[in-house]
Amino acid sequence: MSxxxxxxxxxxxxxxxxxxxxxxxxxxxxxxxxxxxxxxxxRTGVISERxxxxxxxxxxxxxxxxxxxxxxxxxxxxxxxxxxxLAIALxxxxxxxxxxxxxxILQRLTASTVEFxxxxxxxxxxxxAVLVFGITNIRSTLLLIVYAAFWQVLIxxxxxxxxxxxxxxxTARSYQLGRWARLRHLVWPTxxxxxxxxxxxGAAVALILAVTAGIVGIGQGLGWLIVRAQSGNDxxxxxxIVLFTGLLGVVVNLLAxxxxxxxxxWHSSVRADLGG
Amino acid sequence: MSGDTFATPQTQDRDVLxxxxxxxxxxxxxxxxxxxxxxxxxxxxxGELVCIVGPSGAGKTTLLKxxxxxxxxxxxxxxxxxxxxxxxxxxxxVVFQEYGRSLYPWKTVQQNVELPLKQKKLPKARRQELxxxxxxxxxxxxVHDAYPWQLSGGMQQRVAIARAVAYQPxxxxxxxxxxxxxxxxxxxxxxxxxxxxxxLGVTILFVTHDIExxxxxxxxxxxxxxxxxxxxxxxxxxxxxxRSQLETRSGRRFAELRHHVYEQIQLAxxxxxxxxxxxxxxDVVAHGNAV
Numbered sequence: 193m194s195x196x197x198x199x200x201x202x203x204x205x206x207x208x209x210x211x212x213x214x215x216x217x218x219x220x221x222x223x224x225x226x227x228x229x230x231x232x233x234x235r236t237g238v239i240s241e242r243x244x245x246x247x248x249x250x251x252x253x254x255x256x257x258x259x260x261x262x263x264x265x266x267x268x269x270x271x272x273x274x275x276x277x278l279a280i281a282l283x284x285x286x287x288x289x290x291x292x293x294x295x296x297i298l299q300r301l302t303a304s305t306v307e308f309x310x311x312x313x314x315x316x317x318x319x320x321a322v323l324v325f326g327i328t329n330i331r332s333t334l335l336l337i338v339y340a341a342f343w344q345v346l347i348x349x350x351x352x353x354x355x356x357x358x359x360x361x362x363t364a365r366s367y368q369l370g371r372w373a374r375l376r377h378l379v380w381p382t383x384x385x386x387x388x389x390x391x392x393x394g395a396a397v398a399l400i401l402a403v404t405a406g407i408v409g410i411g412q413g414l415g416w417l418i419v420r421a422q423s424g425n426d427x428x429x430x431x432x433i434v435l436f437t438g439l440l441g442v443v444v445n446l447l448a449x450x451x452x453x454x455x456x457x458w459h460s461s462v463r464a465d466l467g468g
Numbered sequence: 469m470s471g472d473t474f475a476t477p478q479t480q481d482r483d484v485l486x487x488x489x490x491x492x493x494x495x496x497x498x499x500x501x502x503x504x505x506x507x508x509x510x511x512x513x514x515g516e517l518v519c520i521v522g523p524s525g526a527g528k529t530t531l532l533k534x535x536x537x538x539x540x541x542x543x544x545x546x547x548x549x550x551x552x553x554x555x556x557x558x559x560x561x562v563v564f565q566e567y568g569r570s571l572y573p574w575k576t577v578q579q580n581v582e583l584p585l586k587q588k589k590l591p592k593a594r595r596q597e598l599x600x601x602x603x604x605x606x607x608x609x610x611v612h613d614a615y616p617w618q619l620s621g622g623m624q625q626r627v628a629i630a631r632a633v634a635y636q637p638x639x640x641x642x643x644x645x646x647x648x649x650x651x652x653x654x655x656x657x658x659x660x661x662x663x664x665x666x667x668l669g670v671t672i673l674f675v676t677h678d679i680e681x682x683x684x685x686x687x688x689x690x691x692x693x694x695x696x697x698x699x700x701x702x703x704x705x706x707x708x709x710x711r712s713q714l715e716t717r718s719g720r721r722f723a724e725l726r727h728h729v730y731e732q733i734q735l736a737x738x739x740x741x742x743x744x745x746x747x748x749x750x751d752v753v754a755h756g757n758a759v
Contacts, residue, residue, distance in 0.1 A: 359569035362538050366562045367584035367635065377583060381574040458574045458615055 245428045254432030263417065266406070270413030271440075273330060274395075274402040277337025281394055285342050286387055289349020294379065299350065310347070314340035314401050318408055333405040333413075340401045341394035348390030352383025385452075385459050392448040399444055403437050482513040485671050486535070486639055490544035493530050504530040506696035508544070512639075517665050517672045519682035521729060522692030523737045528675045531697070532643045535673065536562050549638065558588075561632035565644040567625040571616040577603070578612040581631045588635075602634035603627075605667070606660060622653035626660070633664060642674045646681070655713045658685055662711060679733060683707075683725045684716060691729060693736045701732050 230247035233239050245253075257263045292298050314336045321332040356379055364374050406415020414437055421429035456462050493505040504527035512518050522528050533539040535546050537556040546553040548560065561584075564570040571580050581602060585595040603609055606626040616624050625645060632640055642661075646654045658681060665672055676682050682689045683705055691701040707721055716722055 357569045359564055359566045360572065362533075363562070363564065363570045365538060366536055366556045366560070367631075368556060368558055368587050369584075370587070373587055377572065377575075381572065384574075458617070460573075460617075463615075463617060 243427060245431065249428045250431040250435060252432075253426070253428035254436055257417070257429055257432055266412060266414050266417045267436075269411060270399075270402045270406065270415070273333045273337060273405065273411065273413065274398050274444075276330075277334045277402065278341055278391075278395055278398045280334065281338045281341035281345055281398065282391060284338070285345025285390065285394070286349050289346045289387075290353055290375070290379065290383065292346075293350040293353025293383070294375075306343070306346070310343040312339075314397075315404060315408075318410070322410065327410055328412075330411060332410045333402065336405055336410075337398045337401045341398040344394040344397060345387065345390035348386040348393075349383055352386030353379055355386065356382045385456055385461070388448075388452040388455060392445065392452065395444050395448050396441065399437075399441055482511075484511045485514040485516075485549055486512040486673065487547040488531075488535065488544070489547070491531070491534055491541045491546065492543040493527065493534060493539065494542045503696040505534070505541075507698050508692075510690055510699055510702060512671060512673055514638075515669055515671055516687055517662075517674065517685065518688045518690060519686035520673065520675045520690045520692060521677065521679055521682040521733070522697065523694050523733055524677055525695055526692045526736070527695050527697045528677070528692065529643055531692075532562070532641055532673075532675050536560060536641055538562075559638040561635045561637035561640055563625075563628050563632050563640065563642045563645045565647050567621070567628045567645075567648070568616070570628055571624060571631075573615060573617050576613050576615055577608070577619075577627050580616065580627060581634050584631065584635050598634040598636070599630075602630040605633055605664060606630045620653075622649045622657060625649060625657060629657075629660070629664070633668065633670075637670065639671045639673065642672065644676055645674075647677070654681075659711075659713065661685060679729045680717070680726055683722060683729060684711060684713075689725075689729060691732045691736065694738075700736055703729065703732075 227247045230250075234241040234244050234246045292302055317336060317339055318332075321335045325331040325335065360378055360382075361374075364378050369377065402413060403415045403418075405411050406413035406417070407419055408415070409419070414433055418430055418433050421427075421433065453462055488511065489509050491505060491508045492503070495502045495504060508531060520528060520531070530539065534541045535553070537546075537553045537560070540554070548557050551557065572583075575583065578599060581599045582595050585598055590598070599612075600609075603612065606629050608623060608626050608630065611619065611623070611627075616627055619627065625648075629645070646657050649657065661672065661674070662685065664670070674682070674685055676685075686705050689701075689703045689705060690699055691703065692698070693700045703725070705725060707716060707719070707725070
């Protein structure tokens with residue numbers, strides 16, 4: 193008997209090859225082709241250039257906008273609201289989720305309320321936020337972001353806590369692990385994969401709401417830049433900033449996935465299982 | 469085989485460590501009740517190695533959980549060293565069949581073995597000493613920093629055994645610990661249990677559905693009936709203390725004992741706990757060993 197040499201991580205597995213090309217090159221090719229179509233459609237007159245400028249014009253407008261201080265302060269504001277909102281949702285969602293998930297009676301008591309409140313769209317709270325905190329207060333934006341991201345995290349945390357393996361729990365009991373030790377060494381690690389999923393979903397909706405807030409006139413983030421371009425009839429800039437928010441979304445998702453892989457190296461979805 | 473070939477054990481003047489008296493367990497729920505165990509009474513002396521064998525569904529795991537303090541019996545008592553067991557006692561360690569679920573995949577081998585010792589509030593140096601000793605005792609001196617899922621099934625169960633050994637229990641409860649490993653690994657692990665038992669002087673209660681395993685390992689074998697379960701027979705294993713997979717298993721006495729237990733198990737399959745226990749009938753033919 194001997195253990196096999198260092199575990200292969202999912203990321204270093206040989207890339208699946210199709211038609212002799214690695215996956216990422218195909219993905220890149222798809223993106224380039226998509227940009228090409230966006231460029232050609234208005235140029236060939238299939239759709240009106242007035243409402244749909246060529247891809248190069250969008251990128252040009254974005255690059256131009258990126259040269260201004262306004263752009264970067266707006267980006268900073270959007271990201272700040274996103275980060276603070278997500279952090280609050282995370283702390284509240286995980287804390288309450290662990291509590292509700294580990295007390296069966298609490299879960300039965302809250303289940304119907306959670307199912308009722310969860311589908312309420314965050315944007316429906318905009319008038320309330322404005323009334324309570326005012327139009328320029330960052331708390332208005334935070335209210336929207338926290339409300340949207342909180343449920344994602346909460347639901348996942350509740351499910352995660354309930355996924356504790358019965359044998360693992362009996363092992364903990366027979367070795368005298370107390371309440372705190374069980375939470376730290378058993379319940380939390382079991383719930384972590386779920387919480388990570390909640391973070392990833394929450395991070396995405398938080399970004400959506402951070403941009404939305406600016407569009408409806410709360411705060412001055414990227415959303416506000418889009419509205420400003422609209423009122424100036426600057427269509428290429430509208431598209432340029434929309435592209436930029438899309439890029440932000442991709443970066444947020446990549447970061448969340450990297451964090452997930454790091455925190456869950458032991459988990460069956462990430463590890464390369466060698467044991468029988 | 470005549471009745472007097474198999475002696476009844478002497479229970480009067482032993483130093484009893486674990487006493488199981490009239491234990492009954494009835495599961496209720498979903499509008500029906502299931503009597504898993506009817507009435508189990510036996511005791512285990514300090515330093516003994518006792519195997520419990522019974523047909524599948526005999527409530528072996530239920531019994532073990534009652535003894536471990538993980539389940540509350542419906543009636544009867546479990547007493548460990550004079551103390552009634554109502555919750556998992558500190559002087560007991562359990563090795564579960566499902567090593568893959570009993571070990572925590574987010575902890576390394578070292579951390580898995582050390583975790584219960586932290587709960588005992590042992591100082592760090594002492595913990596490390598116990599971890600090193602326990603892992604060396606099960607033949608895993610080199611894998612401290614590996615994760616359980618990087619090891620083979622047999623090695624994972626060794627880690628679980630090391631965790632129990634490091635905990636320094638008076639009683640080691642084992643619930644079909646080798647049911648999920650291959651035959652060769654199983655033989656190695658059986659010998660490991662015998663040698664640990666000799667070395668540590670720990671009391672072991674070993675539950676299995678494998679007749680050969682129970683005879684090979686035990687000083688005594690308790691044969692359980694079908695559910696609702698009673699103890700059908702308390703059989704002393706008069707094999708020499710020094711056992712080897714090759715010699716012991718091919719010996720005449722081993723075959724006799726195995727044959728006898730097999731007959732009892734065949735009877736047990738058809739007999740419920742409520743009926744009186746007749747002697748083994750000789751016309752039951754043994755075909756194999758597992759139940």
